Amino acid sequence: xxxxxxxxGAGIVDDATFDVLNAIYLHKMSTAQHIAEVxxxxxxxxxxxxxxxxxDTSVCDVGPGWLLETAGTAKVLAFYREKYAxxxxxGDIIHWYEKFESTLNQQFIKAVSEWQTSEGDGKAQEKxxxxxxxxxxxxxxxxxxxxxYRFYAERFQRAMAKADRxxxxxxxKPTVDSMHNIWFEFHEDILAVVGRPRDV
Amino acid sequence: MxxxxxxxxxxxxxxxxxxxxxxxxxxQSVLTLLRSGKLKEHILLVQGGTTTxxxxxxxxxxxxxxxxxxxPESHLGILSREFQMPCVMTAHLLDSDSRYVTGGxxxxxxxxxxxxxEGKKVRLDCSDADVAKVIEIA
Numbered sequence: 001x002x003x004x005x006x007x008x009g010a011g012i013v014d015d016a017t018f019d020v021l022n023a024i025y026l027h028k029m030s031t032a033q034h035i036a037e038v039x040x041x042x043x044x045x046x047x048x049x050x051x052x053x054x055x056d057t058s059v060c061d062v063g064p065g066w067l068l069e070t071a072g073t074a075k076v077l078a079f080y081r082e083k084y085a086x087x088x089x090x091g092d093i094i095h096w097y098e099k100f101e102s103t104l105n106q107q108f109i110k111a112v113s114e115w116q117t118s119e120g121d122g123k124a125q126e127k128x129x130x131x132x133x134x135x136x137x138x139x140x141x142x143x144x145x146x147x148x149y150r151f152y153a154e155r156f157q158r159a160m161a162k163a164d165r166x167x168x169x170x171x172x173k174p175t176v177d178s179m180h181n182i183w184f185e186f187h188e189d190i191l192a193v194v195g196r197p198r199d200v
Numbered sequence: 201m202x203x204x205x206x207x208x209x210x211x212x213x214x215x216x217x218x219x220x221x222x223x224x225x226x227x228q229s230v231l232t233l234l235r236s237g238k239l240k241e242h243i244l245l246v247q248g249g250t251t252t253x254x255x256x257x258x259x260x261x262x263x264x265x266x267x268x269x270x271x272p273e274s275h276l277g278i279l280s281r282e283f284q285m286p287c288v289m290t291a292h293l294l295d296s297d298s299r300y301v302t303g304g305x306x307x308x309x310x311x312x313x314x315x316x317x318e319g320k321k322v323r324l325d326c327s328d329a330d331v332a333k334v335i336e337i338a
Contacts, residue, residue: 027255028252028253028255028256029255029256029259060231062231062234062235062256062260063260064259064260065256065259067227067231067234067256068227069231070227070228073227109273109274109278110273112278113272113273113277113278116211116278116281116282117211117281172278172282173282174255174258174259174279174282174283175259180278184252184275188252198248198250198252
């Protein structure tokens with residue numbers, strides 16, 4: 001699902017391997033099933049990659065999921081540096097990222113907290129859904145340059161639909177592909193694309 | 201028992217977890233903890249309220265967290281409420297005037313807190329709506 005092919009070698013992993021490792025990098029701990037869903041590979045293919053990378057001490061299985069080892073994180077970040085070097089020098093994408101960070105993200109985090117502290121108030125959920133809708137449109141502005149970002153839009157649509165049907169865990173629960181979870185993963189992703197650290 | 205530190209409360213709860221404070225500076229330290237099988241023996245101490253590498257520990261049943269920066273609206277605040285895991289945020293020592301300064305150099309502040317608490321057995325009191333306490337227990 002990655003945008004262009006990068007040959008393996010010189011420490012840079014191939015696209016399919018990056019997708020699997022990156023899914024863990026973004027989610028922090030992932031099952032093979034979750035990875036397969038978000039990178040659109042079969043579970044068997046994902047497991048084959050995981051076992052190969054485990055032998056290379058890039059990932060480890062801690063029971064509930066797979067984690068990146070230091071070497072695995074280095075592979076992911078090397079890929080981001082190589083692949084997105086051009087975008088990092090692109091003022092438009094930086095402006096796009098900064099707009100996300102300063103407006104949409106701040107509003108969304110506030111809305112999540114309001115939803116949590118109101119114990120799932122309908123109006124608070126509507127506010128989150130409106131922000132996710134805006135986020136989907138925002139993503140649409142860069143999918144020509146980062147095609148894999150369309151997958152975030154599709155995941156957001158699925159989470160919103162489930163939340164709208166009353167499956168409230170798809171609003172914020174960390175252990176399912178909830179709106180907040182997808183938002184968090186995207187935030188980690190765009191920070192890696194533009195090469196910025198997360199504010200503490 | 202002495203209240204030695206306090207901070208913002210991630211959420212109000214009657215849960216009062218007890219454990220030995222363990223400072224986790226990086227993802228590798230989390231992995232080491234998970235492999236040790238002693239996750240539930242510790243109250244986890246991290247610098248940032250937006251620390252993301254703690255997520256696997258929360259998913260695997262961490263009992264309590266102390267952060268040295270960040271508000272209840274930040275990443276760990278949100279996750280603590282979802283996991284219903286007590287969380288003391290932007291904690292400071294009660295016997296010190298040192299406080300976290302947004303955008304400032306907080307290295308000395310962080311280090312004094314870590315040195316004071318790491319290895320100590322504590323209980324978290326998150327029963328107040330706003331203020332959460334760290335209690336040293338003998």
